[in-house]
Amino acid sequence: MNKPQTDLGTGTRAVTRELCEWIVGVQGSDIPAEVRREGLRTFVNWMGCAVGGARHETVDRALTAIAPFAGASTSTVIGRPERLDALHAALVNGISSHVLDYDDTHLKTIIHPAGPVASALLALAETRTVSGEDFLTALILGVEIECRIGNAVYPHHYDRGWHITGTTGVFGAAAAVGKVLGLDPLRLSWAMGLAATQSSGLREMFGTMTKSFHPGRAAQNGLFSALLAEAGYDSSVRAIEAPRGFAHVMSDKQDYEEILGDLGTRWEAALNSYKPFACGIVIHPTIDGCQQIRAEIGDRVNDIRSVELSTHPLVLELTGKKTPRTGLEGKFSVYHSAATALLRGDGAPTAFTDEVVNLPEIVALRDRVTATANPACHEASVDIRITFNDGTTLEKHVERAIGSREVPLTDAQINTKFSVQSALVIGEEQTAALLARSWEAEGLADIGEVARASIPA
Amino acid sequence: MNKPQTDLGTGTRAVTRELCEWIVGVQGSDIPAEVRREGLRTFVNWMGCAVGGARHETVDRALTAIAPFAGASTSTVIGRPERLDALHAALVNGISSHVLDYDDTHLKTIIHPAGPVASALLALAETRTVSGEDFLTALILGVEIECRIGNAVYPHHYDRGWHITGTTGVFGAAAAVGKVLGLDPLRLSWAMGLAATQSSGLREMFGTMTKSFHPGRAAQNGLFSALLAEAGYDSSVRAIEAPRGFAHVMSDKQDYEEILGDLGTRWEAALNSYKPFACGIVIHPTIDGCQQIRAEIGDRVNDIRSVELSTHPLVLELTGKKTPRTGLEGKFSVYHSAATALLRGDGAPTAFTDEVVNLPEIVALRDRVTATANPACHEASVDIRITFNDGTTLEKHVERAIGSREVPLTDAQINTKFSVQSALVIGEEQTAALLARSWEAEGLADIGEVARASIPA
Known part of the structure; x- marks a missing residue:
């Protein structure tokens, strides 16, 4: 099924069709155990983040806007008492899981894969029973498709300005839902066409509530794409590769071998990683290094004259906000992140509140942090140079930050991350039960049980 | 309010903010009478098209997919008994009004402006009373904004592959709804940011049901953008002009004077035009000319050996389908359109059914039509050369097709167009009442009355 097919009309490979035939044909048992294990870690990490973000004012405001228009209350809003129709639940859970910038990352593309896919799948799974096994298979396939695209x-x-989590997430959500719905290759191609024509999300929105709207809307739009295709709403069957399709219109690079090559043997879904810190991933080496320095120097953190960072150029491009005023903006400030890691040892959501971003001592140190782009620096590395008031200095090199592929979060670290953020929202007891249920996902007859376990008692 | 403002952060003009301040400040009475009149013609033409498309299977399939998720039944699905929540009604009415490719056109950009804006506004107007006067003001402003952008x-x-009706329509819908909601300039800017980040729609979808999905989704997304902003969901305030905003990410051309120049004196909304034929507007000169030839030659249409067209290059690029198999594909075939205009005198929706596209006599003539791109040819012109079986020839030059700015549809022609398509859906008697009510729109205390007048008795 994975041999090249040629569209005689144009002479190009039928990328969309070939991909869809693979998705339809692949079985859960075809997915290697270690890939399924990473899929489960992806799910557990996503659930913790969705609960952790559930009470953010971004979510409150979205729910206010949605309330008058919502349909049958079939689907759980993770970590909250409200229930919504599946389309709106997919949107809100996608927002919640990303709003703290604490979710998962496919490091080759900086896609945060779970938000669009898991949010769509779980919302749908409360409208028709989906087993944990089928859910996990579809989740892995959805993540695989968005990362390959x-x-x-x-x-x-990405360089052109697209927020790739939104633009590719909609394909992942459509593919995953299409798998669960049992669409045939033609209808799945239509779903991909409807996804392609909704692919959107601008990087200009970073630092505002609209950033987390992207994975939410990708989840909702991908879900709706698959439902429309199921109802016979047709679309292009060449949406990815056509001259006026996704890849040509939204990129100058189109490497279809990345989409079709080694399907079933190379697994991008196995390369997912989980953030130890609740902010833009490119800042993570800096926070890691500053936390290490804090552990080494103790009270001398109050005696720092200046902090010099030598980082990958993307750090300044993405997180160069010198004077963040809100928690959300703080997530895009390497200066704030260094200051809070040094003075408070913090990189969790608590480090990125409006209050902490404006604390006088944080602001004072933040303003003494400088950063230089070093093209030779790896994205997961940083060099930090501290100068104390007495003129002495200290240097710290981070070769690979915690949370990178080389230093992945252990299951225990994922549990801690989950528990710390979830307990603030639904309490420790319920958090423990939800965490256990999340790890058991693959054996459940109805994955919706996990969603409902997140509703505050 | 319309003097240049500079964003000190970047040195560029604050395009989004300046535009939003104008929208908030402008009054209905600031809009010249002739512009309001064109706005009313835009509304009447849109309503006729929405009723005319209401029973298309594209709409049936969309409604099937939506039904399980729809919310409170506040808003009319034009021309049908179903009622939906306002967000879904906006989507479906946007689809209906465009599915026959029979709606309105801003000829400078090939935007079909009414679908996104009117569908959003009217659906909302059944959730909170909006007067016909305020509705018309907002409709004109929405059309103005999408055409200027x-x-x-x-x-x-457009050349890059974006379906501009979808990509700019979402701004028009957000602006129009924001005006009716009374958003302040900041919140309206957020609405524009949320619209920008949902701007999408690929030309690859032409010839499928997904083309008409674009104005529908633009209506729904623009409406939701304004509702989110009203609820305090924030966004970029520089979504149009920022380096990673709409204009830079989705185009290599950014002429902001087109957006901000002569606001309140130059009215793009006054340049709207209405299609006499139910297909891609670039084919209209060909249909016009072929209908004229048919009127001149009578039965000799059965004696045609070949038809040669010399057209604007865009005709072949957009409507070059040689062998359409469905009615939708027929709308993108200048060959089919010439054949049906010659043999049946038809350019209405009845010329673009699956049945007519596959009639043997239509197919036989279609296959004897050839077309050549002539860069010197105006978009509203065509040269047609007919060769008869006896070797004699006939030539026809169309300088400006009916429906162009130079030869606009009269009110009477709009009425005929409305009546012919609407009567097939809701009958002649109700059509007459709906048409009368549509022309009275500006004087109504509740514009929702017009929507409800379209529900089949």
Whole structure:
């Protein structure tokens, strides 16, 4: 099924169709155990983040806008008492899981894969029973598809200004839901066409509530794409590769081998990683290094004259906000992040509140942090140079930050991350039960049980 | 209010903010009478098209997919018994009004302006009372904004592959709804930011049900953008002009003078035109000319050996389908359109059914039509050369097709167009009442009355 097919009309490979035939044909048992295990870690990490973000004012405001228009209350809003129709639940859970910038990352593309896919799937799963096994298979396939499509256009597509989590997430959500719905290859191609034509999300929105809207809307739009296709709403069957399709219109790079090559043997879904810190991933080496320095120097953190960072150039491009005023903006400030890691040892959501971003001592140290782009620096590395008031200095090199592929979060660290953020929202007891239920996902007859376990008692 | 403002952060003009301040400040009475009149013609033409498309299977399938998720039944699905929540009604009415490719056109950009804006506004107006006067003001402003944003990026944006009705329509819908909601300039800017980040729609979808999905989704997304902003969901305030905003990411051309120049004196909304034929507007000169030839030659239409067209290059690019198999594909075939205009004198929706596209006599003549791109040919012109079986020839030059700015549809022609398509859906008697009510729109205390007058008795 994975041999090249040629569209005689144009002479190009039928990328969308070939991908859809693979998705339809692949079985859960075809997915290697270690890939399924990473899929489960992806799910557990996503659930913790969705609960952790559930009470953010971004979510409150979205729910206010949605309330008058919501349909049958079939689906759980993770970590909250409200229930919504599946389309709106997919949107809100996608927002919640990303609003703290604490979720998962496919490091080759900076896609945050779980938000669009898991939010769509779980919301649908409360309208028709889906087993944990089928859910996990579809989740892995959805993540696989969005990351492969991302690989095909990265970095050009991202450099042009597209928030790749939104633009590729909609394909992942459509593919995953289409798998669960049992769409045939033609209808799944239509779903991908409807997804392609809704692919959107601008990087200009970073630092505002609209950033987390992207994975939410990708979840909702991908879900709706699959439902429309199921109802016979047709679309292009060449949406990815056509001259006026996704890859050509939204990127100058189109590497279809990244999409179709080694399907079933190379698994991008196995390369997912989980953030130890609640902010832009490119800042993570800096926070890691500053936390290490704090552990080494103790009270001398109050005696720092200046902090010099030598970082990958993307750090300044993405997180160069010198004077963040809100918690959300703080997530895009390497200066604030260094200051809070040094003075408070913090990189969790508590480090990125409006209050902490404006604390006088944080602001004072933040203003004494400088950063230089070093093209030779790896994205997961940093060099930090501290100068104390007495003129002495200290240097710290981070070769690979915690949370990178080389230093992945252990299951225990994922549990801690989950528990710390979830307990603030639904309490420790319920958090423990939800965490246990999340790890048991694959054996459940109805994955909706996990969603409902997140509703505050 | 319309003097240049500079964003000190970047040195560029605050395009989004300045535009939003104008929208908030402008009054209905500031809009010249002739512009309001064109706005009313825009509304009447849109309503006729929405009723005319209401029973298309594209709409049936969309409604099937939506039904399980729809919310409170506040808003009319034009021309049908179903009622939906306002967000879904906006989507479906946007689809209905465009599915026959029979709606309105801003000829400078090929934007079909009414679908996104009127569908959003009217659906909302059944959730909170909006007067006909306020409705018309908002409709005109929404059309104005989408066409101005279109001008700023056309033709590059369109040439890249974007379906400009979808990509700019979402701004028009957000602006119009924001005006009715009374958003302040900041919140309206957020609405524009949320619209920008949902701007999408690929030309690859032409010839499928997904083309008409674009104005529908633009209506729904623009409406939701304004509702989110009203609820305090924030966004970028520089979504149009920022380096990673709409204009830079989705176009290589950014002419902001097209957006901000002569606001309140130059009215793009006054340049709207209405299609006499139910297909891609670039085919209209060909249909016009072929209908004229048919009127001149009578039965000799059965004696045609070949038809040669010399057209604007865009005709072949957009409508070059040689062998359409469905009615939808027929709308993108200048060959089919010439054949049906010659043999049946038809350019109405009845010329673009699956049945007519496959009639043997239509197919036989269609296959004897050839077309040549002539860069010197105006978009509203065509040269047609007929060769009869006896070797004699006939030539026809169309300088400006009916429906162009130079030969606009009269009110009477709009009425005929409305009546012919609407009567097939809701009958002649109700059509007459709906048409009368539509022309009275500006004087109504509740514009929702017009929507409800379209529900089949």
